[in-house]
Amino acid sequence: MKQSRLVNVLFVAPCAFAFTMIIIIPFLFGLYFSMTDWNGVNNTVNFVGFKNFQTLLSSPDFLYSFLITIAYTLINIVFVNIVSFSLSLMVTSKLRRRNFYRAGFFVPYLIGGIVLGYIWQFILNNILVDFGNILSIKILQTSFLSLPHTVIWTMAAVNTWQYAGYIMLIYVASIQSIPASLMEAANVDGANYISRVFHILIPMMANAFTISIFLTLTTSFKQFDMNLTLTNGGPATRFLDIPVKASQLLAMNIFNTATANRMAEAQAKAVILFFALLVISLTQVSVNKKKEVEM
Numbered sequence: 001m002k003q004s005r006l007v008n009v010l011f012v013a014p015c016a017f018a019f020t021m022i023i024i025i026p027f028l029f030g031l032y033f034s035m036t037d038w039n040g041v042n043n044t045v046n047f048v049g050f051k052n053f054q055t056l057l058s059s060p061d062f063l064y065s066f067l068i069t070i071a072y073t074l075i076n077i078v079f080v081n082i083v084s085f086s087l088s089l090m091v092t093s094k095l096r097r098r099n100f101y102r103a104g105f106f107v108p109y110l111i112g113g114i115v116l117g118y119i120w121q122f123i124l125n126n127i128l129v130d131f132g133n134i135l136s137i138k139i140l141q142t143s144f145l146s147l148p149h150t151v152i153w154t155m156a157a158v159n160t161w162q163y164a165g166y167i168m169l170i171y172v173a174s175i176q177s178i179p180a181s182l183m184e185a186a187n188v189d190g191a192n193y194i195s196r197v198f199h200i201l202i203p204m205m206a207n208a209f210t211i212s213i214f215l216t217l218t219t220s221f222k223q224f225d226m227n228l229t230l231t232n233g234g235p236a237t238r239f240l241d242i243p244v245k246a247s248q249l250l251a252m253n254i255f256n257t258a259t260a261n262r263m264a265e266a267q268a269k270a271v272i273l274f275f276a277l278l279v280i281s282l283t284q285v286s287v288n289k290k291k292e293v294e295m
Helices: 002-033 051-057 060-091 098-110 113-135 151-176 180-188 193-204 206-221 225-230 250-259 263-294
Strands: 236-239 242-245
Touching: 002 263, 051 263, 060 098, 060 151, 060 206, 060 236, 060 242, 060 250, 060 263, 098 151, 113 151, 113 225, 151 206, 151 225, 180 193, 193 206, 206 263, 225 250, 250 263
Parallel strands: none
Antiparallel strands: 236 242
């Protein structure tokens, strides 16, 4: 028994050591530096308590980034999961070449966020605008990335194009785990396809929805690379009568603060991001788990 415990400890030790060195210790240092005036340059660090957090709560730039990140996340949750679920229904049907479509829908997920941002930036700022000018389509003559009221929706659409194929696979795996006899029995009883989807498939896929919404939520809340290359935070808009960047999500706001040598302030923002994401994601999982039991 003791030998077995020793073997278990020896197997776990490398992972525990790596997790402690890479996650736990940097996180604790981050908490400390968020309560200092560290600028990343000077060696002198003074403890200032919660001053950085108090400053952030009165900063229109940070508040706007926080709110727009929540809005972007909610849009993504709706867009990505509706599109992904629809695609999963299509590729698990009797459609010809469904395996080809399944692979094709997944391919965009393999494109890195940096490359993806530049590709879609060129499409939206050049190809669509030229297309709109040639055909005199007014709505396309101005890039959707240049308008404060459309830029977040456009980012969400690009993210859906990339991420839907990945989430689709989760739904596909869940659909394939449901006994076909249930759908066949419902069909024999006269239930149409829509009724079978809403009364059999969706209730039995509750765990897949929990996982998919959690992944979409956390990925959207931490979005950075596509935000950087697609819009770089632009265009400009106003919030509380202060000029702000219309599409600067929270991760990019933290990055810009850090590159301006306001490291302690950036770390304070990162701490807020961490706890906000922790609370929101745990709440989402808890709510969805209760629905799984009810279903």
